[in-house]
Amino acid sequence: MTTVAAYAASAAKAPLERTTIERRAVREFDVLIDIKFAGICHSDIHQAREGWGEAIFPMVPGHEIAGVVSEVGPGVTKFQVGDRVGVGCLVDSCRECDNCKAGLEQHCTGGGSVGTYNAIGKDGEPTYGGYSEKVVVDENFVVRVPEGLALDEAAPLLCAGITTYSPLKQWGAGPGKKVAVIGLGGLGHMGVKIAHALGAEVTVLSQSLRKKDDGLKLGADHYYATSDPKTFEELAGTFDLIVSTVSAPLDFGAYLSLLKTGGALVNVGAPEEPVALNLFSLIGGNKTLAGSAIGGIAETQEMLDFCAAHKIGAEIELIGASEINEAYERVLASDVRYRFVIDTATI
Ligand SMILES: [Zn+2]
Ligand SMILES: [Zn+2]
Numbered sequence: 001m002t003t004v005a006a007y008a009a010s011a012a013k014a015p016l017e018r019t020t021i022e023r024r025a026v027r028e029f030d031v032l033i034d035i036k037f038a039g040i041c042h043s044d045i046h047q048a049r050e051g052w053g054e055a056i057f058p059m060v061p062g063h064e065i066a067g068v069v070s071e072v073g074p075g076v077t078k079f080q081v082g083d084r085v086g087v088g089c090l091v092d093s094c095r096e097c098d099n100c101k102a103g104l105e106q107h108c109t110g111g112g113s114v115g116t117y118n119a120i121g122k123d124g125e126p127t128y129g130g131y132s133e134k135v136v137v138d139e140n141f142v143v144r145v146p147e148g149l150a151l152d153e154a155a156p157l158l159c160a161g162i163t164t165y166s167p168l169k170q171w172g173a174g175p176g177k178k179v180a181v182i183g184l185g186g187l188g189h190m191g192v193k194i195a196h197a198l199g200a201e202v203t204v205l206s207q208s209l210r211k212k213d214d215g216l217k218l219g220a221d222h223y224y225a226t227s228d229p230k231t232f233e234e235l236a237g238t239f240d241l242i243v244s245t246v247s248a249p250l251d252f253g254a255y256l257s258l259l260k261t262g263g264a265l266v267n268v269g270a271p272e273e274p275v276a277l278n279l280f281s282l283i284g285g286n287k288t289l290a291g292s293a294i295g296g297i298a299e300t301q302e303m304l305d306f307c308a309a310h311k312i313g314a315e316i317e318l319i320g321a322s323e324i325n326e327a328y329e330r331v332l333a334s335d336v337r338y339r340f341v342i343d344t345a346t347i
Pocket of ligand 2: 093094095096097098099100101105107108109110111112
């Protein structure tokens with residue numbers, strides 16, 4: 001066991017404070033990672049405040065982890081000391097079910113995947129996330145951060161990047177395709193960058209035009225305010241694919257009307273309450289309303305390689321650990337462009 005410093009919430013809604021946690025001794029297939037940077041994902045806040053149901057405290061959030069390997073177990077073949085690596089939302093799964101074998105570890109049906117934090121590992125111990133100095137992870141759940149991708153800008157790719165890359169790939173974003181991204185936050189800004197790099201014609205659908213200049217700089221070709229009813233008239237039947245990154249309740253019927261025949265609206269954000277939908281908005285035009293959850297480990301590596309090849313990192317605001325609580329408030333107020341990343345040397 002190794003004692004490491006971390007920032008933890010001791011109870012729901014308690015502010016995060018500096019503490020120490022124990023990391024397990026490195027086992028045969030484990031990698032010890034010196035964490036350099038950890039992104040702040042909106043879901044960290046939901047979980048630390050027990051907004052998604054029962055949570056495990058103390059909680060060390062953080063599933064956007066980038067660092068450097070400092071020790072490997074004797075059975076490790078994929079990584080060496082000194083390698084630049086990342087860890088996303090998962091640190092384990094059964095590895096034997098059909099989904100795990102198909103590279104969909106996030107949908108493991110053999111007991112479920114193990115979250116990077118706020119979960120119980122196979123050893124019966126709670127998992128602790130990236131707001132800490134070090135983490136021990138099985139090599140099969142560690143990905144390589146390619147040279148050319150700065151570790152601080154890479155950290156948010158481990159959740160925000162893969163969450164948008166996976167549906168864009170799966171639903172065919174590419175040359176000749178018109179893709180819309182709803183919301184220009186932590187997820188949305190990555191969706192715009194990746195869709196643009198895939199070669200699609202990209203439109204941002206945002207509540208207001210407040211971030212229009214940013215959106216165009218990030219790679220969007222068009223930018224519309226959804227608070228303006230004319231937007232829905234003008235863009236009716238336009239898109240092959242819409243990816244919604246927002247968790248506010250939307251008028252899904254209105255957004256489905258923006259799809260071409262055969263188009264798809266994929267949700268990666270979700271409102272807390274059920275939504276009402278007139279199914280004629282799907283039937284007319286053979287449309288699809290779909291969901292997507294992060295991505296598997298191999299696809300996460302593919303995403304990092306893609307981002308490195310296209311020189312795509314997240315737009316970040318680097319903060320010290322003492323600023324985490326303030327950063328949470330700013331995330332809730334949508335006052336971040338576009339991801340807070342903790343410099344873990346300040347823990
Ligand atoms: Zn996340
Ligand atoms: Zn499985």
